[in-house]
Every structure is written in C-alpha cells, then in structure tokens.
Amino acid sequence: MTMTRRTIAVTGASRGIGRAAAVMLASDGWAVVGIARTAPAHFPGAFIEADLGNREQTNRVAKELSDFGNVVGIVNNVGLTRHETIESVDLDTSQL
Secondary structure, eight states, X not given: OOOOOOEEEEETTTSHHXXXXXXXXXXXXXXXXXXXXXXXXXXXXXXXXXXXXXXHHHHXXXXXXXXXXXXXXXXXXXXXXXXXXXXXXXXXXXXX
C-alpha cells in the first residue's frame, strides 16, 4: 500500500512567520506548498507566486493547490488591510 504524503499550504511563506512555519513543517516530514507574492531563493517545498489580495490570483492558487492532491491544511499567514467598514464590503465588486 502506497501512502500519499500529506501536504500543508502556507500563505505568506516567503519570509518571517510564514517561512518559519514552512521550514518547521518540512522538517517534521510534511510536504509544503508556499504561497506569497515573490518566491524566496530557497524554499523547503513547492512554491506558488500569487498576490492573495487579487481575486483572480487567489482562484488560480486554489486550482493549483487542487493539483497537489493531498492538501490537508493551511497555515493562513497572509495579512490584508482595508480601510472600509464591514457593512460596506461587497465581495462581488471588491477585489480581494
């Protein structure tokens, strides 16, 4: 019986906390897919360059992650800020 290696996606993975999480997960045996606007020179797994503040790029990332197969979790380390009140947000017209 062949075991498929479980994969974790890490957003904001090019540096800081996201990078540290990716390194730790990889050292613990996880397959890691990093996601950030710019790929670092060296990364302990696959990497997808994308701006998750852009809806089209976020949709592309979702499709690419599905190609990895056994993605069982995500470390969401991306941060976005918006200067608008919660009741004024319209997800159909806002660029995420």
